[in-house]
Amino acid sequence: MDYTVETATEAVLASFRDTKDERLRQVLQSLTRHLHAFVRDIEPTIEEWGAAIGFLTAVGQKCDDTRQEFVLLSDVLGASMLVETLNGAKDGTESTVRGPFHMTASPRRDLGDSIDLLGTGRPCVVSGRVLTPDGTPLPGAELDVWQCNEKGFYDVQQPDVQPPGNGRGRFRTDDEGRYWFCTVVPSHYPIPTDGPVGALLKATVRHPYRPAHIHFIVSAEGQRPVTTHVFVADSPYIGSDAVFAVKSGLITDFAESHDEQAAQRFGVTVPFTHAKFDIVLAPETAR
Structure with a gap:
């Protein structure tokens, strides 16, 4: 034929x-x-199809051990969030994109430890519980967290400024399903624009910014893991995330606290910033 x-x-x-x-x-x-x-x-013309192949080739060539340009392309086209949303459990915390900066292992830390290794900003405590949909605590649940610093950079972007593992940590919940750790309030930031994805955004008159957030991957035995964010309420670009990842249920107040007892419990001094974020894991069989 x-x-x-x-x-x-x-x-x-x-x-x-x-x-x-x-x-x-x-x-x-x-x-x-x-x-x-x-x-x-x-x-498409032959030349246009060749340009498309050249673009994808450039995307692959931009990837390395700490940079994933194909993930970035998937993110800005909304494909990553569509896949996450299709696979998210209906009765658990909403999922969002993993993003291109989960490229290095987070170090194991004890509850209450700080993931801010520089100590340059006001202390921020993030605390909450990991629960089943009916409110049962999940002891021993693992939380892998990572974030940029208060200037909008991840450790892998500034190897000469930030020590490896800055802004990263793996924690396990206590017997009551509680977790807490210290950090700094992250900043909004632009996704990398020095590659072909950045050129695509420029050509389409789109901004590259993400609102301030902290990444979480949370898992527990017998439950479906979730990849999610906690977004800083009132952050710039909260309504126009370059990778379409904001969901209203994940927006959280990072409020100033003068609670002396809470500060003592968390090992910080007043005033400090406090964000409360509970995470619900659906059963492994849930859709």
């Missing part, structure tokens, strides 16, 4: 029919249908 505009899609679909992995066959055939429909819709 001649390969023509009319027969092209069926020819490629047929080439995958003997694929033994049923899910792989489904994915490749669906990709073929949508990709061919896209090509027919925009009718």
